[in-house]
Amino acid sequence: MKIGIIGGGSIGLLLAHYLTEHHEVRVYVRSKKQMDKMAAEGLFFEKKKKLINETINVSLFSSWSAEEELIIVAVKQYQLPSVLEKFRESNRLKNCTLLFLQNGMGHLKLLNELNAKTIAVGTTEHGANKIKDNHVIHTGDGLINLSVYRGNNVSELAELLAMPIRNFPFKFQEDWNEMLLQKLIVNAVINPLTAVLNVKNGMLLKNTHFNYLFKEYFKELSTILNISNKEKTFRHLEDICRKTSENRSSMLKDLDEHRPTEIDAILGFVLEMAKEKQLDAPFSENYYHLIKGKEYEGGKN
Incomplete structure (x- = not known):
């Protein structure tokens, strides 16, 4: 073909x-x-x-x-x-x-x-x-x-x-919607966290303090995105993190190279959903603005 x-x-x-x-x-x-x-x-x-x-x-x-x-x-x-x-x-x-x-x-x-x-x-x-x-x-x-x-x-x-x-x-x-939601959870947790903390994916599991943020942020996202099987989805998220433990996330690499990130496509979508459902999204809002701030600073250099 x-x-x-x-x-x-x-x-x-x-x-x-x-x-x-x-x-x-x-x-x-x-x-x-x-x-x-x-x-x-x-x-x-x-x-x-x-x-x-x-x-x-x-x-x-x-x-x-x-x-x-x-x-x-x-x-x-x-x-x-x-x-x-x-x-x-x-x-x-x-x-x-x-x-x-x-x-x-x-x-x-x-x-x-x-x-x-x-x-x-x-x-x-x-x-x-x-x-x-x-x-x-x-x-x-x-x-x-x-x-x-x-x-x-x-x-x-x-x-x-x-x-x-x-x-x-x-x-x-x-089910394309369920498939994309599962990946959105992965992107929304791993990309912003690794980009803000400047660490490889595996550190979100190895470092106790980073892992706390990892778990708490997943709780917020799973509520906003109405994930039905939270335990199974979280295990999948951990598995992806483990399999790509030596990887620097695409968002972190974008910031390293002073390129635009996909934060609007990922957390912008999450924040839209939170607004529609009238749900608080403190982690999502904070990570969104932290990444936008890093983009802005990178763009000046």
């Missing part, structure tokens, strides 16, 4: 490495510098201190023309508007299946106007760190969950699920 991956970040490069084994993959990036580096040197994939160098098809996103059967969108949520604008310009989108792998749930309303055959959403539980434009480290194994958001032609998703990839499983979920 022809697969286009839009986004040359850590998850985009991780997908490129694993999917190339069974599919014809092309990565679309924004930067000519990244494209030239990947074209000249290939992709360096690292796991457990083993390094693999492989050839990857790469193009600028500006040249994308909807030639693939499956398009995986692996950009940050705040980068989506320009991607969707390009999608709307295409008259071939109706022949494509789109899979969106963004954090949070704020992007769903943006997908409703797209004229694609099938729109799917997904969540990733892998830990990954891009250390150069063409070098990604797989820091933690996990799942990629998929669910159909709109449409009923799932042949491309079925083909993706039908070819198991070692250490990179895909799992189909019937």
Whole structure:
């Protein structure tokens, strides 16, 4: 199957490495510098201190023309508007299946106007760190969950699920809302906490004081998001934290590199829900403003 991956970040490069084994993959990036580096040197994939160098098809996103059967969108949520604008310009989108792998749930309303055959959403539980434009480290194994958001032609998703990839499983979920809520909890707890505290994910379990905040913040979020099975969800949250213990969260890496974060997509959505339900959200409000403050300070440097 022809697969286009839009986004040359850590998850985009991780997908490129694993999917190339069974599919014809092309990565679309924004930067000519990244494209030239990947074209000249290939992709360096690292796991457990083993390094693999492989050839990857790469193009600028500006040249994308909807030639693939499956398009995986692996950009940050705040980068989506320009991607969707390009999608709307295409008259071939109706022949494509789109899979969106963004954090949070704020992007769903943006997908409703797209004229694609099938729109799917997904969540990733892998830990990954891009250390150069063409070098990604797989820091933690996990799942990629998929669910159909709109449409009923799932042949491309079925083909993706039908070819198991070692250490990179895909799992189909019937309920897209429940799937995204479970990931939202993970993002809303781990990302802001690690970014404010400037620690790797595993420290939220190892440090007694950080772990107290971890547990108390989960209680607040599970009430706002109306999580039915709190115990099971909390165990899942701990499991993700454990599996990605050596990972620096995407929000922490964004702050390190003075980039915008996805705080609006993650906690902005949570605060909207809290307001609608007339619930207090002291942890969410505090972490939201702490991250926005760090963004502001980073932007001045």
